[in-house]
Amino acid sequence: MLQHDVKLKKFDLHTNDVLKRDFYKNRVVETCPICESNWYIKYGFYNGIQRYKCKVCEKTFSRTTNSLWSYSKKNTRTWVEFTELMTENKTLKFCADKLNISIGTAFYWRHKILEALSIDSTPDNLSGVVHVGKVIIKENFKGCRDAEMLASVAPRENIFIIGAKGKEDSMFIKPIFKFKYRWDNDAFNEKVYSKIEKKSYIAPYGDRYIKLVAMKHNRNKSIKVETEYRIKYLWPNLKKWLSIFHGVASKYLQRYLSFFIIMNLDKVIDYMDLIYDRLFEGNRFMKTDEIRIRSSLF
Numbered sequence: 001m002l003q004h005d006v007k008l009k010k011f012d013l014h015t016n017d018v019l020k021r022d023f024y025k026n027r028v029v030e031t032c033p034i035c036e037s038n039w040y041i042k043y044g045f046y047n048g049i050q051r052y053k054c055k056v057c058e059k060t061f062s063r064t065t066n067s068l069w070s071y072s073k074k075n076t077r078t079w080v081e082f083t084e085l086m087t088e089n090k091t092l093k094f095c096a097d098k099l100n101i102s103i104g105t106a107f108y109w110r111h112k113i114l115e116a117l118s119i120d121s122t123p124d125n126l127s128g129v130v131h132v133g134k135v136i137i138k139e140n141f142k143g144c145r146d147a148e149m150l151a152s153v154a155p156r157e158n159i160f161i162i163g164a165k166g167k168e169d170s171m172f173i174k175p176i177f178k179f180k181y182r183w184d185n186d187a188f189n190e191k192v193y194s195k196i197e198k199k200s201y202i203a204p205y206g207d208r209y210i211k212l213v214a215m216k217h218n219r220n221k222s223i224k225v226e227t228e229y230r231i232k233y234l235w236p237n238l239k240k241w242l243s244i245f246h247g248v249a250s251k252y253l254q255r256y257l258s259f260f261i262i263m264n265l266d267k268v269i270d271y272m273d274l275i276y277d278r279l280f281e282g283n284r285f286m287k288t289d290e291i292r293i294r295s296s297l298f
């Protein structure tokens with residue numbers, strides 16, 4: 001019986017290495033991560049993963065350097081399982097208990113993944129019939145040390161979020177401005193309208209300002225448009241989704257919205273797609289202390 005267990009343990013270690021090698025197999029290293037020179041040579045393998053040596057600064061690096069999971073001491077399988085649980089919208093506590101990691105690690109991993117996903121989730125432009133709607137949510141100071149103090153000196157403001165869906169699976173959901181009394185036309189133009197192609201047709205949902213923008217843009221052109229339910233019901237859907245996380249601090253809202261977009265695209269994406277297509281690409285490494293610094297509402 002004991003022998004059997006030992007064998008399985010070895011097998012586990014082996015699959016762990018194979019998995020890791022496979023994730024990094026196609027990762028492209030363009031420049032030395034230390035000095036950014038592109039003069040480097042192949043320098044053997046470590047655990048089956050290609051290493052390089054920079055001819056300028058003489059440091060060695062590999063295909064795993066500066067990737068999302070660089071320097072993590074946990075095994076590959078744990079990251080994969082964590083990503084899977086995340087796409088199933090499990091809570092941090094659930095992930096921590098199930099994978100035997102601390103809540104702190106779970107929090108850090110979640111934000112690493114969210115940040116990596118937010119790098120390329122916003123389309124540069126929206127074309128075709130562009131469905132535009134809005135959601136207004138209250139500012140949330142969750143996790144902020146001075147939350148109560150902040151709330152007492154300045155009442156929570158409203159955050160205006162715009163959701164837009166163009167053709168070819170392009171979706172845009174972003175906080176645009178904070179407001180007390182009025183619609184901010186400049187912010188809307190800069191962050192949303194500038195991304196909508198001139199030739200496109202705007203289909204507005206439930207907001208008089210957006211309707212005005214659409215009327216002007218469409219110049220009384222009227223075409224029959226099929227309802228885009230993801231924009232029409234953006235508010236109930238988003239509210240339901242955010243409630244899973246028991247409220248999201250406003251400073252992290254952008255990151256969570258990027259994840260929400262990915263989970264709402266036409267293309268059905270599973271956790272393996274996320275890992276292969278998004279998480280192991282490019283320069284995604286982030287230090288623990290950057291998690292908080294690199295987040296902002298706008």
Ligand SMILES: [Zn+2]
Pocket residue numbers: 032033034035036037054055056057058059
């Ligand atoms: Zn170098």
